[in-house]
Amino acid sequence: MHTRNRGMIIAFLAPALLFFSLIFLYPIFRTALMSFYNVENITSGMDAWTFVNFDNYAKLADTSLFRISMWNLVRIWGVGGLVVMTLALLFAVILNSGIRGKKFYRAVIYLPNIISAVALATMWLQFVYNPRFGLLTGVFNALGMKGMAATQWTAAGNKFWALTYAYCFGMVGYHMLIFSSGIEKIPHDYYEAASIDGANILGQFTHITLPLLKGVIKTNITMWSITSVSFFTWSQLFSTVVSDVDTITPMVYLYNQVFSGGNVVTERNAGVGAAVGILLGLCVVAVFIVINLLIRDDELEF
Amino acid sequence: MKKTIAMLLALVMMLSLASIASAEGKTIVYWSMWESTEPQGIVIQKAVDAYVAETGNKVDLQFKGRTGIREGLQPALDAGTVIDLFDEDIDRVNTLWGSYILDLEEMVKASDYEATAIAGLMGACREVGGGVLKSIPYQPNVFNYFYNQAIFDEAGITEVPQTWEAFLDACEKVKAAGYIPVTSDDAYILSTLGYHMARYLGSAGVTKVVKEGLWAEEPAVLKSAQALEDMATKGYFSPTIGSSVWPTNQNGEMALGLAGMYLNGSWLPNEVKAMTGPDFVWGCFSYPAVEGGTVGVEGANYGAQVFAINNKSEVAQEAFDLIVKLTKGEHDQMLSVESVGIPADTTNTEWPAALAGVKPVMDSLSVRFPWAAGIEDNADMTPIIKQELQKLCAGEITAQQFVDNLEAKSASN
Numbered sequence: 001m002h003t004r005n006r007g008m009i010i011a012f013l014a015p016a017l018l019f020f021s022l023i024f025l026y027p028i029f030r031t032a033l034m035s036f037y038n039v040e041n042i043t044s045g046m047d048a049w050t051f052v053n054f055d056n057y058a059k060l061a062d063t064s065l066f067r068i069s070m071w072n073l074v075r076i077w078g079v080g081g082l083v084v085m086t087l088a089l090l091f092a093v094i095l096n097s098g099i100r101g102k103k104f105y106r107a108v109i110y111l112p113n114i115i116s117a118v119a120l121a122t123m124w125l126q127f128v129y130n131p132r133f134g135l136l137t138g139v140f141n142a143l144g145m146k147g148m149a150a151t152q153w154t155a156a157g158n159k160f161w162a163l164t165y166a167y168c169f170g171m172v173g174y175h176m177l178i179f180s181s182g183i184e185k186i187p188h189d190y191y192e193a194a195s196i197d198g199a200n201i202l203g204q205f206t207h208i209t210l211p212l213l214k215g216v217i218k219t220n221i222t223m224w225s226i227t228s229v230s231f232f233t234w235s236q237l238f239s240t241v242v243s244d245v246d247t248i249t250p251m252v253y254l255y256n257q258v259f260s261g262g263n264v265v266t267e268r269n270a271g272v273g274a275a276v277g278i279l280l281g282l283c284v285v286a287v288f289i290v291i292n293l294l295i296r297d298d299e300l301e302f
Numbered sequence: 303m304k305k306t307i308a309m310l311l312a313l314v315m316m317l318s319l320a321s322i323a324s325a326e327g328k329t330i331v332y333w334s335m336w337e338s339t340e341p342q343g344i345v346i347q348k349a350v351d352a353y354v355a356e357t358g359n360k361v362d363l364q365f366k367g368r369t370g371i372r373e374g375l376q377p378a379l380d381a382g383t384v385i386d387l388f389d390e391d392i393d394r395v396n397t398l399w400g401s402y403i404l405d406l407e408e409m410v411k412a413s414d415y416e417a418t419a420i421a422g423l424m425g426a427c428r429e430v431g432g433g434v435l436k437s438i439p440y441q442p443n444v445f446n447y448f449y450n451q452a453i454f455d456e457a458g459i460t461e462v463p464q465t466w467e468a469f470l471d472a473c474e475k476v477k478a479a480g481y482i483p484v485t486s487d488d489a490y491i492l493s494t495l496g497y498h499m500a501r502y503l504g505s506a507g508v509t510k511v512v513k514e515g516l517w518a519e520e521p522a523v524l525k526s527a528q529a530l531e532d533m534a535t536k537g538y539f540s541p542t543i544g545s546s547v548w549p550t551n552q553n554g555e556m557a558l559g560l561a562g563m564y565l566n567g568s569w570l571p572n573e574v575k576a577m578t579g580p581d582f583v584w585g586c587f588s589y590p591a592v593e594g595g596t597v598g599v600e601g602a603n604y605g606a607q608v609f610a611i612n613n614k615s616e617v618a619q620e621a622f623d624l625i626v627k628l629t630k631g632e633h634d635q636m637l638s639v640e641s642v643g644i645p646a647d648t649t650n651t652e653w654p655a656a657l658a659g660v661k662p663v664m665d666s667l668s669v670r671f672p673w674a675a676g677i678e679d680n681a682d683m684t685p686i687i688k689q690e691l692q693k694l695c696a697g698e699i700t701a702q703q704f705v706d707n708l709e710a711k712s713a714s715n
Binding site for chain 2: 041044063064065125130132153154155156158238241242243244245246259260262264265266267
């Protein structure tokens, strides 16, 4: 019986394991290996690779543009993440507090997620931030705030924040839904009991909602980290042809290294691109480990 | 019943024979850099249809778009996908994919192709192909100053500027007439610096500066930056030049008739034709010569999209015949009209009205710069140079600060 079961397990698991190895493990292994080679063309065979030891990683460490891209990523993840998570949690709590029109508001907040990122970014860039006839210019002019109206939102220094704000605007709804589903699972009795005991709304939030949302918070931060690391489309759309110091992210740097993006055909090295990929993967793993250490599952059942 | 079955079988046999007959023609697989809805894509489809009707060959035409070709072509070729013909920019095709493409010298000679081709562009193709012709140019383009003739007329500018002094004078007149003299977007602003430096150093000198980080060591950098600082101080640049993300100013200032000049490619009139309408008269002049320079108005970036044939293609001659169909006579003229572009066939002497001013400039060029005269040749520095240049042109930093900042930042690369 025992042997027969083992045979069945192997028979059922083998195809999945085989495909997992082929589709996930092999590319990871190949990428890790590639990061130690100079590879002019991403699809060239290994016989065309040149071993360079840790040179690709050393180049990344020495290249100020890559360091800038990493700093941009850290800021998008940290500042953007704080804003998105705070707003998403706030909206989720408000929507689950018994307000009327919950479904309508939830749909409105989620709406940017069903619009293409290309359309959204173009709207922000060419309409909202347009210094001549943009929404912000119009609003501040109408309010008589000439100084603010004259602000060039996409000038050096401002452009990063313009990008981050536009991106966060679209991401709040997605994370709000995850928080909302977590809050909906918390039994209403807890809040009733707390009210009877005299706890106000803030007390209920800090002593009931937050502790019982630990797992959901962890999920949200992990999801945010993964999407932040792969930050690419918005960056490309905010610097449509030539990459920009304020908007470049490691994924854009990787793309330029592998495919020679931009106007000019420049030297390509898929090995450097692979090294960027490995570093980004390590970042996600590090964030995941830190989050697991900081936010421990209490394994509460409710 | 038997009769019906017999007739049906006969019909099936006839259809089978017909399909065998039609399969006799060869099939050319063509990956195009255009989208099917673009003017270029529409004309290419018409040319391909005409070729198929004339020869009986088949063409598997796949519109991949720029990104599709840039990301997908080489992996597909490496994987052994049958692709006989493809197109992209002259430099990308010859530099990145040079080892995949066929030497076309024999076929060109046999068909006397060059008798009606633009000699300068054929020469450029040979130059980037390492002395061998491996690609055929079409949709020629030139990158230079484009201007709004109506604004020039209103400002009283009767001759296009040839020297830097004359250019500044023209800027002053345009400004006095109430317009923005020069506008640009982040996609093209680097050419302003590249061209100015190349007037002193040639494009090879510019490439050397950006690759070796000779910002402080090369005096032409400071001189060029000072010229641009001077323009910024005098208010000759668009007030939004420091923040404009393409195509904001191309559309909002140039096409709407608020700005006089824009250093851009000859594709500009086509890109904004929906905004300018047919009455907008375009002019063109070469980037002005500077005092003490080594390259004058004869130097600029010009090039083309090119066709190339896979060196493993089994239908190379048929693919070349299709190239001829696309780049000569009726369809070259059609492409020129529909895309407001320059014809590749020298017998198509009628250029689109919007590009009438480009012809004398194109004819006068004898020194070919690479894109942006080499200023974008160091990918790790390009975004940094762009940001500093935007600040310089916006009047936020001085020429000396521009040089110092780039020297410091290139040292850490």
